[in-house]
Amino acid sequence: MIKDITLGQYFPGNSAIHRLDPRTKLVGMIAYIAIVFLVTELPLYVLPALFVLMTTLIARVPLSYLIKSLKPIALLLVFMFVINLFMVTTGDPLFDWKFIHVTQGGVWQAAFITLRLILLLLGTSLMTLTTTPIALTDGMEKLLTPLAKLGFPAHELSMMMTIALRFIPTLIEEADKIMKAQMARGADFESGNLVKRAKAMVPVLVPLFVSAFRRADELAMAMESRCYHGGEGRTRMRILKLQWADGLAGLALALMSAAIIIGQRLLF
Amino acid sequence: MPIVVEKLNYTYMQGSALTDAALKDIGLTVRDGEFLGLIGHTGSGKSTLVQHLNGLLQPTSGRVTVDGYDMADKKQRRLGRRLVGMVFQYPEYQLFEETVAKDVAFGVRNMGVPEAEAMARADEALALVGLEPGRFRDKSPFELSGGEKRRAALAGIIAMKPKYLVLDEPMAGLDPLGRRAILATIDSLRATLGCAVVMISHAMDDLADRAERVAVLNEGSLLMVDSAENVFAQSELLVSVGLDVPQVSRLCMELRARGADIPSGIYDRAMMEKALLRLFGKGAEA
Numbered sequence: 001m002i003k004d005i006t007l008g009q010y011f012p013g014n015s016a017i018h019r020l021d022p023r024t025k026l027v028g029m030i031a032y033i034a035i036v037f038l039v040t041e042l043p044l045y046v047l048p049a050l051f052v053l054m055t056t057l058i059a060r061v062p063l064s065y066l067i068k069s070l071k072p073i074a075l076l077l078v079f080m081f082v083i084n085l086f087m088v089t090t091g092d093p094l095f096d097w098k099f100i101h102v103t104q105g106g107v108w109q110a111a112f113i114t115l116r117l118i119l120l121l122l123g124t125s126l127m128t129l130t131t132t133p134i135a136l137t138d139g140m141e142k143l144l145t146p147l148a149k150l151g152f153p154a155h156e157l158s159m160m161m162t163i164a165l166r167f168i169p170t171l172i173e174e175a176d177k178i179m180k181a182q183m184a185r186g187a188d189f190e191s192g193n194l195v196k197r198a199k200a201m202v203p204v205l206v207p208l209f210v211s212a213f214r215r216a217d218e219l220a221m222a223m224e225s226r227c228y229h230g231g232e233g234r235t236r237m238r239i240l241k242l243q244w245a246d247g248l249a250g251l252a253l254a255l256m257s258a259a260i261i262i263g264q265r266l267l268f
Numbered sequence: 269m270p271i272v273v274e275k276l277n278y279t280y281m282q283g284s285a286l287t288d289a290a291l292k293d294i295g296l297t298v299r300d301g302e303f304l305g306l307i308g309h310t311g312s313g314k315s316t317l318v319q320h321l322n323g324l325l326q327p328t329s330g331r332v333t334v335d336g337y338d339m340a341d342k343k344q345r346r347l348g349r350r351l352v353g354m355v356f357q358y359p360e361y362q363l364f365e366e367t368v369a370k371d372v373a374f375g376v377r378n379m380g381v382p383e384a385e386a387m388a389r390a391d392e393a394l395a396l397v398g399l400e401p402g403r404f405r406d407k408s409p410f411e412l413s414g415g416e417k418r419r420a421a422l423a424g425i426i427a428m429k430p431k432y433l434v435l436d437e438p439m440a441g442l443d444p445l446g447r448r449a450i451l452a453t454i455d456s457l458r459a460t461l462g463c464a465v466v467m468i469s470h471a472m473d474d475l476a477d478r479a480e481r482v483a484v485l486n487e488g489s490l491l492m493v494d495s496a497e498n499v500f501a502q503s504e505l506l507v508s509v510g511l512d513v514p515q516v517s518r519l520c521m522e523l524r525a526r527g528a529d530i531p532s533g534i535y536d537r538a539m540m541e542k543a544l545l546r547l548f549g550k551g552a553e554a
Contacts, residue, residue: 203364
């Protein structure tokens, strides 16, 4: 049943990409997004595409795994492509039939937008595929630390995220158990109209909430009894340290954006 | 008519990288009115197996029928499921209604029984599990103590008057008093309702005292299913697959290992008493 859901899409490995500092990956991803938006000419998408391909190969993540991350937005991609194809009517007409007009500009625009979306998604998936959720929240906390001086709860935020991520599988398992217990008492989740089905969820949601609160209470107690008192003065087991590989990654991104800017000036 | 399990195989996460064969080729019959104990090491597939008995899990291959109802068929499953009352581990976590009586009546109402009769059956079930209806009927289930919650949850299954009662470690996490109360409830249920009981337990002594037959699971396969005497007689085999044995059996094994002349196959106190008396040459007087 719902137990079969895999959450988070971390692909275990020990490649250079996996070992990169999570801060590098976070900042790198933002830079990558900016770079993709920087491109205004279709052929120049070759560069970010190459970048994604190279990173995937270095990370030794199967390409099929990366492609799978496109599945949830496959429908959106098709929709965007079709809309752009028919709505943009600049350039030479290619195809004319009654109310359907396809122009060169339309094809170009459709390919451009779709490719942009694909590249954005592939790049960000690549990060979540090669970084554990814990490392990501760690990196986020470290990046947000300067803001803590202004009163921004950086540590609290990342601790909340860590705990939330940690408890997703637990709660799924719990929901599965409770659903089965209620099904054994004749509860029916599969038939009836929407209202009836929503009502049928009450016997699952009430015990699930009760147990979530109980768990939260127990966890708070366990943390306090181990002297947890927030982020101040707290040392860490894994200390994030920038290495030459992080510099290399930054360099690659910088080179790519330079190539795109120069390419756009000179070639188009 | 019995519950018949034939050539049952079950694999978790079929088709993914994490496939895990949980049950292999299980054949088992739960007879009318019997007390069947189900034992096995943690992860041997006991809980997975009992979830097939009322169709909560569907076999990867094989067949389960409850009194002739094929549990793979949606319509027949609904009818078959009513015959099998399933009490999960820590059933107190399934309570959700405003009052104990409403919660106990939940299953009965789902069977289509009219409200008034459902409430009457809830009272009846509460009395059976030792929660006085007058005192507990209108309490919130969340006000009860741990042991009381467990009994209220048990009442919720009993009110449905199942022909087979399946219990997955019903005493887990209770204190000795709570354990005894649950066991006494199960015994009195069998006496009054005559339902068959399938009970998973790690407490071998409790099973040795009650079970007519015992099934032993090991790593997803049925190691043996036989009368309690024959199963507990093989203490050495049970120990070798990482299981506990009744305390009397353990004592026998220890005594035999030290050279005492005690026959194998002794697992309850009465038999032990006789064997010891015989050993000391007092068999005639006793």
